[in-house]
Amino acid sequence: MTNAKNNKLRMWTAAGVAAGMSVLATAIIALQGDRAQATANSAPPPPQVSVATVGESEITAWDEFSGRLEAVERVEVRSRVAGAVQAVHFREGALVRHGDLLVTIDPAPYQAEVERAEAQVGAAQARLAQAQSEHARAQRLWEESAIAQRELEEKVNAAREAAANLRAAQAQLQGARLNLGYTQVRAPVGGRIGKLEVTAGNLVAAGPGAPVLTTLVSVSPIYASFDADEQVIVRALQGLAGGASARQMIERIPVQMGTGTSADTPYQGRLHLIDNQVDARSGTIRLRAAFDNRDGALIPGQFARVRMGQARTTRAVLVPERAVGTDQEKKYVLVVGEGNKAEYREVTLGASTNGQRVVHSGLKAGERIVVNGLQRVRPGAVVQPQQVAMAG
Structure with a gap:
């Protein structure tokens, strides 16, 4: 009897536990559903x-290249006469104009040479005047049959010789004046002047073996030289119309340039040269474009980023x-x-x-x-x- 009661009690207990678990599971599922719905409702919207x-x-199709700036003109300034450097008239790194006085060589010896040549010209002129007078007198006497033909010819030849001597003296005077002018060393081109290599008081020689006094590079225009693949050149030239000269054709190809100080290419230029042969080792052709540089901001030797476009748009x-x-x-x-x-x-x-x-x-x-x-x-x-x- 007691065992039957205990079994019945266990059955009621198990049933109660099962019912409780069922209610708990239902509650958990409901709670999870609410959380999922809440999560869905709170999810961020897609980004705008x-x-x-x-x-x-x-557009104009562009190809980009790396290059270097080059001066159109670069001159090594040397003295054309020997002597002592008397004075320097420029500031290193300054801009100078064509014909500006740069250096003076001691002119005293050359001034003396001019004066000597002038004296020789004066003497030659006097001898010529005398020879011409004697020639005229001999001509009158010959016409009067007072002198022989031979004497007249001697006077004619003497006058001619005197005239030739005068021309030689005048040429010497011209050379002396040139040398005197060369004592003033002037800028052969306008541009930026470099470092002074020989200071005042030093002796300099003349001619191509003379020491360089300074260097001078032109400022505007300035060249940008770069190498381009031959296929790029062929593509650029194919876009050009015929009937124009070679220079007119290549100048139609647009070119832009910038330096390492800027990511832009603000300088507008024109293509100046396409070399006449392909480098067999690299398969490239040397090109050169010209750009205005009136403010002198671009310096020879500077790195350049060059963009070359096609003549026709695509x-x-x-x-x-x-x-x-x-x-x-x-x-x-x-x-x-x-x-x-x-x-x-x-x-x-x-x-x-x-x-x-x-x-x-x-x-x-x-x-x-x-x-x-x-x-x-x-x-x-x-x-x-x-x-x-x-x-x-």
Whole structure:
């Protein structure tokens, strides 16, 4: 009897526990559902990003090169006469004009030579006057048959010799005056002058073996020399129309240049030279462009970034610089496709133009790309696109 009561008690206890567990499980499931709903309701909305529709534009295709600036004229200033340096009339590094006085060589010996030559000219003129007078007198006497033909010819020859001696004396005087003028060493070209190599008081020789007094480089225009692949040159020349001279043709090719101090290429120039042969080792051709440099800001030897364009425009896909991301060595954009999902798209870029980059492959006109907020979006994520105009 007692065992039956105990078994019945155990059955009621187990049933109560089972019922309690069922109620607890139901409560937990309900609580989890409420939490899931709350989480769904509190999830952040998709990020807002600016998107633009890709289009095509007429552009000038540019190729970029590295080069160096070169002076159009570079002169080593030497004395043309020997002597002592008497005075220096320039400041190192200054801009000088053509004909400015740079250095004076002691003129005293050359002034004396001029005076001696002038005296010789005077003496030759006197001898010529006497010879001409004797020739005229002999001519009258011969006409009167007072002298022989031989005597007349002697007077004629004497007059001719005196005239020749006068011309020789005059030539010596001209040479002496030239040498006197050479004691004033003047700027052969306008430009920027360099370091003084010989100071006042030193003796200098004359001629090509003479020491360099200073160097002078022209300022404006200035050349930028660079090497370009032969295929680039062929492509550029194919865009030129015929019927013009070679110089007129190459000057139609647009050229821009910047230096290492700026990322821009603010200098507009003209192509001046395409060399007449290809370097067999590198497969490149030497080119030279000319740029205005009136303010003297560009210096020979300076590094130059040169952009050479095509004479004819082409149609190309352009995207803003800020829309392009970098993934290690790859360049990519985020394309907004169906369902406003951001798609990773690797692209091949070309040259930069007005804050935009040319896209050679990976993107086509009509597609939408993220142009602002690229860092807030992951590939595959849903975004809230805000349509904006395509701009650099």
